[in-house]
Amino acid sequence: MAESFKDKVAIVGMGCSKFGENWDMGSDDMIVEATYNALEDAGIEMKDIDAGWVGTIGFHGTGSAMTSTGITGASISMPLKLQYKPVTHVENGCATGTDALRNAAFAVAAKVYDIVLVVGIEKLKDTGFGGLGELGIPPHPVFEGGITAPGMYALAATRYFKKYGLSPEEGKKMLAKVSVKSHYNASRNPRAHLRNVITEEQVLNAPVIAWPLGLFDCCGVTDGAGAAILCRAEDAKQFRDDYVLIKGLGLSIGPGQGSVRTDYDFTIWDETVHAAKEAYAMAGIKDPRKEIDFVECHDCFSISEIIAVESLGLCERGKAINDLESGAWTQEGDIPVNLSGGLKAFGHPIGASGCREAFEIYKQLQGKAEDKSRQVKNARLGLVHNQAGLPGKFMCAVGLYGLPD
Amino acid sequence: MVGITSYGAYIPMYRMSLQTLAQTWGGFAGKGEKAVANWDEDSLTMATESSVDCLNGMDRSQIDGLYFATTTPAYREKQNASIIAKVIDLRRDITTADFTNSVRGGTSALKAAIDAVGAGSAKKFLVAAADCRVPAPDSAFETLFGDGSAALLVGDSDIAVEIEGSASISSEFLDIWKREEDRFVQAWEARFIITQGYLAHLEEIISTLFKKYDVAPKDFSKFVFYAHDKRRHGQLAKQLGFDPKNQVQDPLLGSVGHTGSAQAMMMLVAALEEAKPGDRILFANYGDGADAFILKVTDQIEKVRDRRGIKKNLASKMDLPTYGKYLHFRNLMEWGRQREPENFAAATMSWRDRNWVLSCHGHKCRQCGTIQFPMQRVCTWCQAKDDFDEVRLSDRKGTLFTYSMDNLATSVDKPTVIAIVNIEGGGRFSTILTDRDTEKISADMPVEFTFRRVHEGQGIHNYFWKCRPIRG
Numbered sequence: 001m002a003e004s005f006k007d008k009v010a011i012v013g014m015g016c017s018k019f020g021e022n023w024d025m026g027s028d029d030m031i032v033e034a035t036y037n038a039l040e041d042a043g044i045e046m047k048d049i050d051a052g053w054v055g056t057i058g059f060h061g062t063g064s065a066m067t068s069t070g071i072t073g074a075s076i077s078m079p080l081k082l083q084y085k086p087v088t089h090v091e092n093g094c095a096t097g098t099d100a101l102r103n104a105a106f107a108v109a110a111k112v113y114d115i116v117l118v119v120g121i122e123k124l125k126d127t128g129f130g131g132l133g134e135l136g137i138p139p140h141p142v143f144e145g146g147i148t149a150p151g152m153y154a155l156a157a158t159r160y161f162k163k164y165g166l167s168p169e170e171g172k173k174m175l176a177k178v179s180v181k182s183h184y185n186a187s188r189n190p191r192a193h194l195r196n197v198i199t200e201e202q203v204l205n206a207p208v209i210a211w212p213l214g215l216f217d218c219c220g221v222t223d224g225a226g227a228a229i230l231c232r233a234e235d236a237k238q239f240r241d242d243y244v245l246i247k248g249l250g251l252s253i254g255p256g257q258g259s260v261r262t263d264y265d266f267t268i269w270d271e272t273v274h275a276a277k278e279a280y281a282m283a284g285i286k287d288p289r290k291e292i293d294f295v296e297c298h299d300c301f302s303i304s305e306i307i308a309v310e311s312l313g314l315c316e317r318g319k320a321i322n323d324l325e326s327g328a329w330t331q332e333g334d335i336p337v338n339l340s341g342g343l344k345a346f347g348h349p350i351g352a353s354g355c356r357e358a359f360e361i362y363k364q365l366q367g368k369a370e371d372k373s374r375q376v377k378n379a380r381l382g383l384v385h386n387q388a389g390l391p392g393k394f395m396c397a398v399g400l401y402g403l404p405d
Numbered sequence: 406m407v408g409i410t411s412y413g414a415y416i417p418m419y420r421m422s423l424q425t426l427a428q429t430w431g432g433f434a435g436k437g438e439k440a441v442a443n444w445d446e447d448s449l450t451m452a453t454e455s456s457v458d459c460l461n462g463m464d465r466s467q468i469d470g471l472y473f474a475t476t477t478p479a480y481r482e483k484q485n486a487s488i489i490a491k492v493i494d495l496r497r498d499i500t501t502a503d504f505t506n507s508v509r510g511g512t513s514a515l516k517a518a519i520d521a522v523g524a525g526s527a528k529k530f531l532v533a534a535a536d537c538r539v540p541a542p543d544s545a546f547e548t549l550f551g552d553g554s555a556a557l558l559v560g561d562s563d564i565a566v567e568i569e570g571s572a573s574i575s576s577e578f579l580d581i582w583k584r585e586e587d588r589f590v591q592a593w594e595a596r597f598i599i600t601q602g603y604l605a606h607l608e609e610i611i612s613t614l615f616k617k618y619d620v621a622p623k624d625f626s627k628f629v630f631y632a633h634d635k636r637r638h639g640q641l642a643k644q645l646g647f648d649p650k651n652q653v654q655d656p657l658l659g660s661v662g663h664t665g666s667a668q669a670m671m672m673l674v675a676a677l678e679e680a681k682p683g684d685r686i687l688f689a690n691y692g693d694g695a696d697a698f699i700l701k702v703t704d705q706i707e708k709v710r711d712r713r714g715i716k717k718n719l720a721s722k723m724d725l726p727t728y729g730k731y732l733h734f735r736n737l738m739e740w741g742r743q744r745e746p747e748n749f750a751a752a753t754m755s756w757r758d759r760n761w762v763l764s765c766h767g768h769k770c771r772q773c774g775t776i777q778f779p780m781q782r783v784c785t786w787c788q789a790k791d792d793f794d795e796v797r798l799s800d801r802k803g804t805l806f807t808y809s810m811d812n813l814a815t816s817v818d819k820p821t822v823i824a825i826v827n828i829e830g831g832g833r834f835s836t837i838l839t840d841r842d843t844e845k846i847s848a849d850m851p852v853e854f855t856f857r858r859v860h861e862g863q864g865i866h867n868y869f870w871k872c873r874p875i876r877g
Contacts, residue, residue: 127744127746128744129744140749140754140758141750141751141755141762141862141865142755142762142859142860142867142868142869143762143869145749145859145860146748146821146837146860147814147821147823147837148813148814150809150811150813151809151810151811151813151823152809152823153809154809154823155807155808155809155825156807158807158808158848159807162807162848207812208810208820209812209813210809210810210811210812210814210820211809211820212809257785259825259835260777260778260779260781260832260833260835261775261777261785261786261833262806262827262831262832262833264833265806266806266807266825392835
């Protein structure tokens, strides 16, 4: 019979590459940087690794000559020269990073391996064009093609405004508060991609990308990698005292019926609701807003953060505007959201994001946030929300990482 | 008895003022405007529109054939009529054919359909004509050509227009032509075309018809005939003894433009919209010879009035404000585009999905009764497996549940308006809103289906359904 996964697996080392337009780095460079960063943090060597999990969607043939296999386990074996170790490639869209960590954690808990490596990586800036390009490569020749991610997320903003009685101006103002906060947080985070402080006015006057979303409502296109070293909780003390435990993991893959069924209204992420439910049950969370100290959520767009926080049960539906106005989601608020700068300003290299979000939680829990000014106080439990797909058809992973009780 | 049992027409939403052309190229600005197909339209999509208009309220499974006339077929090799038949959801055991290469193709197809029904091989035969001729920039043809389509249903019962007589001439005459390797039409000297071609052939066919059936201009309430240009059209009517004021059908040149193989049929549709039972119409077409028909309107005409036809299509319009936009619509220049991956296409996938991609069929679950689009294997509501009936959704209206305006997506007409549409009677369609004024879009507005060319990936015309705000 299945038993609770809570506190069975520990994170004992984490690393993260610089996030940004890494013109001078291939995916292999970022994999090496993040992995050695994590090994050093755990105080181990490459030969200590029993098995690996790599999360990448292999965006437009991510890689270099060294990782030309792109979407196989060789993506990390080749650059790291892992000597004939088992490596599994995990791909679940933008939820890839957390799902890779999830599967690696399960193998450790099953006592198949003692020490495992998880790497999330995406190289996006080798395509020759801005943005991610159009979606639909290639689900279907004509159905839902010729559209982009901002265009699809904007559908949610339009309906959210309508449902909660916000005029487009009021709605856009609410969204602007999210982006101003993300940029402010990123401005103090040395590894973040977009570190410029912005004002509400700038956000509102920026060019429209996909109405109602403007330039500053959208995350940039970022290269990066994150890595984690996992072991069983009982072995964690061999590596360090300030290890972090996996308290809960949830994954929900939607049947993609939001664009088919008329009862889906685009203002809630159902997959997030389900993934959170699984993770909360595992971790024994009853009142998420009270029990969770801070959140790294999937804010690919400003509207995404709002609906994600509501779907996670951290804010009443339709009430995000009150939290944003009161500053509840800032560093000083009762539930800081995206202290790192989030996908919006830290960056969103697709397969890397889940690992990068875990990196932020891990460092904050240890009291080791780079730049002391952004260290959150007295935090014991953080949440990672890592989501793929588009409104109506998501794949969502939720991770709860915390200090030992 | 064989005759016309229904009619329909289509004029694209966009109109370009002749003033815009004069501003672009200089010179004298003619009066009026012309209809310009949107960037996602072509002769084939326009033919689906006029055909659907023509079959409004009728059982499409009763149609035994479709002839499609055009000088601008979307596919040069591969039948276009078979695509139209699938899109408008006709049966499989029917006759389809393309009548291409002559502006007279519409009446050639009409004659063939009349013969088929007359011979008893079909009971109801649809004839659609459409053209989207791209004239050379800064040419006389550029001010003349417009885009549009018309459709007529020929049948052996419920006849709205009787065919009392007809005559045809086939004649080798080089006036306007386009070789395989030409991008634009070429023409010989105008005076040669007018005197030896246009005027001579139509005079000949009309006098042949008058003699054959012993009729004269006074026997007709309307003369509907092909117009080479406005001036010669009036001149010919006068020469033949018709009263230009009351007896001659407007050739739509200042409002739609010269629509090639669709022109004469569109004029006939406009005439039928106004016709009263008992009216007799003289209908003539020109091109590589000539065709002429004597038509008589019956009481039945009153039963096919609920068409968009010419009148409603003419009234529903949007200004195409710049020539630059037009250049984009017709892809008349080489563009410096953003680098991007090529559009995906697969003939295999489009073929497998033809019932929903082309015929716009959704699934209605036999277990829970819900409608879903596209067609599914497992019900999205009750998870019943493979227990559906197919239902056509393209003739239902919808409401725009939510939308966005995507400036990032590649399009010749930004922004791409992404639309989530709830279909009347059930089902949701995730699509693009076309023929839209971005200032006049709002959540919950009513929309309707329209069949469009989506992209050209893999060298294929990839067609699919979109929605548009309801026209007029």
